[in-house]
Amino acid sequence: MSGLILGIDICDDYTQISLFDAEACDAQAVGFGEEEKVLIPTMVCKKKGESTWLIGEEAYRAALFGEGSMVDRLVKLVSKEGTATIEGVMYTAKEMFRTYLEQVLAIPRQKTGVQKIASIAYTLRQADAKVMDVLVELSDQLGIPRERVHILNHTEAVLFFVLSQKPEIWANQVSVFDLVDHGLHYYEFGMVRGRRPQVVEVVHEELQEGFSLEILETPSGERLADRILSTCANRLMGKKVVSSVFLTGKGFENLEWPEEFLRFVCTKRRVFGGQGLFSKGAAFVAFDSLQAVSSYPYICICEGRIRSQVSLDVQYEGRMRQLIVASAGSNWYETKAAVTFVLDGTDRVDFMVTPVGSSMPTRYSVELDEFPKRPNKTTKIEVIVSFTGERAMTVRVFDKGFGELFPSSGKMIRKDFYI
Amino acid sequence: MGGLIYCREPEVTEPYFAGELGVYLYSAEELCYYIVNYVLLLPQDFFNEKLYRFIGVELRRPELAGKLRKWLSQTPDMYQGILVLLQDIHFYSESELLQFKQKLDELRGAGPQELLKKKGDFFLDVRQYGNALQAYDHLLGERGLDAAFAARLWHNRGVACVQMMQMQEAMDCFYRSWQTLKLESIAREMFTLYCMEPGLSMPEEVAGSVSGELQYRWKEELDAFEKNAAYMGKAQEIAEVFDRDVIRRREAVRELLYKWKQEYREMAG
Numbered sequence: 001m002s003g004l005i006l007g008i009d010i011c012d013d014y015t016q017i018s019l020f021d022a023e024a025c026d027a028q029a030v031g032f033g034e035e036e037k038v039l040i041p042t043m044v045c046k047k048k049g050e051s052t053w054l055i056g057e058e059a060y061r062a063a064l065f066g067e068g069s070m071v072d073r074l075v076k077l078v079s080k081e082g083t084a085t086i087e088g089v090m091y092t093a094k095e096m097f098r099t100y101l102e103q104v105l106a107i108p109r110q111k112t113g114v115q116k117i118a119s120i121a122y123t124l125r126q127a128d129a130k131v132m133d134v135l136v137e138l139s140d141q142l143g144i145p146r147e148r149v150h151i152l153n154h155t156e157a158v159l160f161f162v163l164s165q166k167p168e169i170w171a172n173q174v175s176v177f178d179l180v181d182h183g184l185h186y187y188e189f190g191m192v193r194g195r196r197p198q199v200v201e202v203v204h205e206e207l208q209e210g211f212s213l214e215i216l217e218t219p220s221g222e223r224l225a226d227r228i229l230s231t232c233a234n235r236l237m238g239k240k241v242v243s244s245v246f247l248t249g250k251g252f253e254n255l256e257w258p259e260e261f262l263r264f265v266c267t268k269r270r271v272f273g274g275q276g277l278f279s280k281g282a283a284f285v286a287f288d289s290l291q292a293v294s295s296y297p298y299i300c301i302c303e304g305r306i307r308s309q310v311s312l313d314v315q316y317e318g319r320m321r322q323l324i325v326a327s328a329g330s331n332w333y334e335t336k337a338a339v340t341f342v343l344d345g346t347d348r349v350d351f352m353v354t355p356v357g358s359s360m361p362t363r364y365s366v367e368l369d370e371f372p373k374r375p376n377k378t379t380k381i382e383v384i385v386s387f388t389g390e391r392a393m394t395v396r397v398f399d400k401g402f403g404e405l406f407p408s409s410g411k412m413i414r415k416d417f418y419i
Numbered sequence: 420m421g422g423l424i425y426c427r428e429p430e431v432t433e434p435y436f437a438g439e440l441g442v443y444l445y446s447a448e449e450l451c452y453y454i455v456n457y458v459l460l461l462p463q464d465f466f467n468e469k470l471y472r473f474i475g476v477e478l479r480r481p482e483l484a485g486k487l488r489k490w491l492s493q494t495p496d497m498y499q500g501i502l503v504l505l506q507d508i509h510f511y512s513e514s515e516l517l518q519f520k521q522k523l524d525e526l527r528g529a530g531p532q533e534l535l536k537k538k539g540d541f542f543l544d545v546r547q548y549g550n551a552l553q554a555y556d557h558l559l560g561e562r563g564l565d566a567a568f569a570a571r572l573w574h575n576r577g578v579a580c581v582q583m584m585q586m587q588e589a590m591d592c593f594y595r596s597w598q599t600l601k602l603e604s605i606a607r608e609m610f611t612l613y614c615m616e617p618g619l620s621m622p623e624e625v626a627g628s629v630s631g632e633l634q635y636r637w638k639e640e641l642d643a644f645e646k647n648a649a650y651m652g653k654a655q656e657i658a659e660v661f662d663r664d665v666i667r668r669r670e671a672v673r674e675l676l677y678k679w680k681q682e683y684r685e686m687a688g
Binding site for chain 1: 446
């Protein structure tokens with residue numbers, strides 16, 4: 001398929017863009033501005049007396065020189081449905097975010113001269129339904145249809161980034177340290193052996209030992225930070241077989257200061273430092289979504305992914321079959337199923353929820369007592385299964401009647417389950 | 420088996436018009452239900468191009484349409500074609516199909532008069548009284564009917580007339596039936612009609628066949644039923660409508676009247 005394949009990591013502090021190169025089968029970070037910086041500050045600035053909006057470093061610079069009003073922390077603002085008043089005009093977070101996103105998308109478009117976006121995956125630090133909805137809506141407004149848009153959190157991005165590296169890199173566990181302004185995040189990738197299909201898991205932990213990057217401005221601060229990191233690494237990785245370590249985030253732009261930490265992590269392990277890990281992971285997902293068969297035949301267990309398989313026992317072509325409505329390891333935001341049934345001697349819908357690694361399903365039922373009583377096999381129902389979180393399943397059952405023979409009552413039964 | 424039957428096809432864009440019922444069918448499941456429950460209404464040319472198109476194009480089962488077309492061109496047995504269709508769609512279980520097959524065998528074995536009576540009785544069951552009267556009148560117009568068979572027809576015709584408020588006509592039908600069958604149950608129906616409809620008279624011959632004590636008991640039971648009727652059926656539907664607030668009540672009355680008018684039109688055929 002022609003068109004750009006993009007991975008965009010949007011955080012409250014910085015945004016990073018990665019462009020997937022289908023020929024090299026790899027993702028490359030895209031730089032912005034005169035200095036080709038890959039870390040784009042997530043902010044907008046409206047120039048005084050003009051209708052021009054700037055983003056990133058340019059926005060920061062304009063605000064610094066008093067040429068305009070700056071709004072930062074856009075992701076949080078969207079999440080809170082906030083507003084900002086500039087020169088007496090109130091702008092909603094969504095409006096400003098649209099301006100920002102439009103200009104961010106223009107960067108790879110201008111660099112490559114290709115306007116069409118074949119597939120895009122956004123990655124956010126945490127999955128926030130409001131922000132995700134806004135991203136889908138704005139992408140649609142900017143000419144990218146829903147089916148080409150994917151959203152994942154950082155943990156998922158780590159998972160796909162690691163899986164896209166050479167297998168020897170993830171032969172054993174993989175550790176990722178993400179040091180940013182507002183904290184220190186640790187991700188641990190591992191493969192659960194002996195299961196078919198294979199299960200891969202990433203565990204994310206926001207470490208309490210996180211510190212402000214401002215302390216790196218002095219030598220004593222650097223030494224303190226180095227000690228903190230070393231202690232963390234020792235605690236987290238000390239007794240584990242770790243093949244590789246990835247260091248990313250603004251704090252690891254310069255790798256000269258954490259000497260003790262590097263000495264520890266580099267012992268018998270491969271260590272990689274650099275930016276764009278999350279956006280690259282997202283770009284791999286964007287590319288994979290275009291393939292007929294996924295390159296990741298694994299059950300992926302992590303934040304943002306469903307940990308159980310949800311199925312129903314149904315009659316099809318005269319035989320009992322298992323119909324899977326949500327696969328274990330699928331992204332909760334993208335998991336939605338709509339299926340139609342005719343009730344045969346039952347007035348409830350039973351869901352079988354089977355956790356990964358277990359063969360014992362738990363039954364969750366939706367009673368349909370509120371629907372009108374009709375002769376057997378004359379009630380058609382539409383069952384819609386969706387998720388509002390990795391464990392929060394919502395089931396809606398609509399009474400569809402039975403054509404003109406038994407018109408629908410228009411009733412709907414909704415039930416939420418914690419699975 | 421039981422449970423949930425998975426419906427694979429999306430709803431159709433051009434539904435199949437089941438003219439005998441005056442409804443459109445939108446899915447393979449509805450088609451199966453219509454065939455099984457209204458088999459007596461199916462015309463002799465049920466398997467036609469319209470149906471093949473619906474199955475092949477709308478239900479996206481071209482193989483089944485082709486199979487039926489081929490089968491029926493070689494063996495023009497409509498009931499066999501119906502079974503082929505039902506087996507292929509799998510809406511009904513094996514045991515349900517077996518029962519239905521027995522019903523088809525019965526229909527196949529019935530003579531034309533018995534078949535037409537069954538059709539009339541079916542119309543009576545589904546409250547299409549106008550169509551039921553047509554079927555009975557057609558049969559009663561024939562010569563050489565067996566007396567008991569004709570008496571059963573007169574009785575059922577009487578029931579259809581009651582539903583259409585033709586009370587005098589109903590009384591005459593019941594009387595003709597009673598003259599042959601001499602059943603107490605028919606005498607009771609005539610007595611009930613006599614009590615319900617002022618101006619009607621009970622034939623002396625029938626009245627004389629029932630003791631005064633029995634007539635008294637029937638009257639008591641009828642009075643009790645009339646009292647209860649105020650809390651049942653359509654009376655209950657009205658009561659429920661008038662329980663609503665003013666705005667919703669107006670809407671509900673309109674819907675109820677529309678429903679009843681529709682029912683009456685179907686009843687009158």
